[in-house]
Amino acid sequence: MKTATYFAAATALALSLSAFAKPYPDHYPSSYANLVAAAKKEGKLIIYAATDTAAARPLLKDFEALYPGIKVEYNDMNTTELYNRFISESAAGSTSADVLWSSAMDLQIKLVNDGFTASYSSPEIPKLPSWSYYQNQAYGTTYEPVVFVYNKRLLSAAEVPHTHADLAKLIKGNPEKFKGKITTYDIEKSGVGFTYLTQDVRAGGAATWDIVRTMGSSGLRLQSSTGTMLERISSGENLIGYNMIGSYAYAKAKKDPAIGYVYPKDYTLVMSRLMTIAKNAKNPNAARLWVDYLLSKRGQTLLAQESDLYSLRADVTGETTISELTKLLGNSLKPIQVGPGLLVYLDQAKRLEFLKQWRQAIQR
């Protein structure tokens, strides 16, 4: 219901705004009206995204209301499908995405480096954290902490681990209870899970491998998505999930009393969904408009409040924002740097070596 009323309010606001004022912030350049006009002429925007349609819907509705005449075609797929489809279609010269919005940060940066993306200097850049964009081609859009998730029914408050070391200690202290009850990403199947673990090693050093080994000795259960892990934690089949996407846990916990989550105090990785504009976009102006919209205060506010993703703008307030997380965790927040550093493990030899090390650690 809340969503519906919000839509109504947003739509009314948008309509009244469009009658009297421009739909974009005042600090945009005066030439921006031309961009809007050009985008409206295109009339369409194709987005390939690895974000649930359900989560994206409030943003899409608001955008379409702000810029009437631009129809958004939103394609929800997983990160690998997204990448595969886009490069296949590009090679064939067929219609493909105008905007790519994916949580596979490494693949997005690879697209930039391989020359698949267009450069666009968004007027929102001054409002963004400096680590969150790369060469005016890839823009971070969210600030999503990587968390531990646990089953509230079956884990007492005293047991809940608050640091990576706590987690290892907990498992070691009661191996019987946690046998087959810890779950995390199968990093061979999930690129996102792979990125998280490599970042873990970067932030936590050698201690990370110790934690992985401890989890491995408990008979780790591996999944390829946060959603399937949440399901099994909720049912009690697993007790703790390691390296899960915080925004999904937050959204699930709102509906499901069994789900609890913690931001690890020693360090909390932060992932950001990256957005790029395709070089051969059929609707480049509409694509620019969308990028600006999603980075704007209005877009980010909606993203935090309605989509349950976390906003990376300092001027957005609320539970799911960078400001709130910073208040809570301060320096222990470790955002994954948007840049070529993400490409290291797309080198096949390095990747396979890392996978080998991981498999040895989890004893599989």
Next chain:
Amino acid sequence: MTAVSSSAPPMAASSAPTRRRAASPDVLRWLVLGLTTLVVAVPLALIVYQSLLNAPFFMPNKALSLDAYRFVFADPDFWSALRNSVVIASGMLLISVPLGAVLAFLMTRTDLPGRRWLEPMLLTPVFISPMVLGFGYVVAAGPVGFYSAWWQQWFGSVPWNPYSMLGIAAIAGLTHVPHVYLYCSSALRNLGSDVEEAARVAGAGPLRVAYDVSLPMIMPSLLFAAVLVFFLGFEVFGLPLVLGDPEGHLVLTTYLYKLTNKLGIPSYHLMAVVAVLIILVTVPLVLLQRRLLRNTKRFVAVKGKASRQQTLPLGHWRWLPFGLVMLWLLVTVFVPLSGITLRAFVNQWGEGVSLWQALTIENFTTLFEQDNLVRAMVNSFGVGLLGGAAAVFCYTAIGLAGHRRNDWGVKLADYLVLVPRAVPGLLAGLAFLWVFLFMPGLKEFKNSMICIWLAYTVVWLAYGMRLIQGALLQVGPELEEAARSVGASRAQTSRHVTLPLIRHGLLASWLLVFMIFEREYSTGVYLLSPGTEVIGSLLVSLWAAGAVEQVAALSVVNVLMVGAGLALALRFGVKLHD
């Protein structure tokens, strides 16, 4: 076409090649055979070609290389997947063949109670997506599944584990019982029961009759079914994906799926290698099957016309087999379906959850709020109903092109038809995406249902052809010969004699193809785009994305659709097998 009025009767033509040459070529027929060859061979060739490259075939930096084969053969995961596939296929063989044969005997030859309503129930596993079954087992019989919880409450510990290799093989075996049942029961129906009666008159009990008389008589069909099941064992994808993945039990198809991501960027060449290897394992089985099929037909032909069938009274023992059948139904159909249904109506479940408090219909309301999911329902229905009809049309055309003929074209088509079954659906779908992307003139259809329909039609070619050929075989040749002897051309004979005679068979095929299309799930995964979503493939995508509630609710919708198809089929008196 009109010139084909040579007076040679078709049966004679097949045995007299010199006279057949006199007939002028039948353009339409060769067109059909040519098109069939094209739609089967092009994607297949693409897969083989891709397996011999070191990068996606559309990349400028690709080169011919055997590296992909080397990589796969050096990967221990491949060998363990292969081993697991063999284990699953063997498990399926051991479970489904004896069970299927016994079921067939009970249903066709004995006075088992409730046979009339049991038959459609027996076949349901064929028409339910394995993804649905797999997830149903997690909720119902997983470590904290609700049946497991009840069992634990009453008996202390749970003796089953659906996630183990044994569990997966057992579930796969139980769900493939209907495949064996179909072949054995139709073989039994084609045989008169006089021999069995003779044995009974001589004083043999039902068990003795089944073992010493019925079994040897249907041996060829049984062997055929055994090869089929073993072959299908290499193709199982949904069950190991849902049940085996978390504990690391790979099979060839899930190994292939895993390769999508292992190197971080698409490894089409590696996937293609696995597909080629699966084809290499299964093609010999297909050939073996064809040999056996030939023998089956000969065997049946020797027996000639079936006499009136007599049922074997089971006496007061009859409740025992009935109980066994019910137990099988309980484990194979009821448990997973009740699991998935329950999951669709709660927002949480598991250890210590009161299901009453968790009840909700929210999963369904959110389903209908999302236009892509609603489109998926409409599309699935459409591709089953209209696409199914179009597919039956194509199958019939191919069937007629080979009807009562026996030249090299027919033999080629016979083999071609079986090959797509050997390609894992996932990769077949990917190959079709490539075909539509890179074949000139097809690009416009890439984001249309035509793409999905064609992939489905080709992947299920073998199944569809069997249905059509079954119907065609039932037309007495003398009727067609009569038409030909009064001067009708082959085309006219087909149009005015053969087709009207098999119209009921066609209707039945349509309904069966409808259900198969509703259930299909792996082929469409790479073909999904806005506007062309189908339920089965969305289930795989949503599962991968972790939208479990939607998977459950959508599964229920899917099962309802298949159920409606089945009910309709029975209402129209469709026989579920030939």
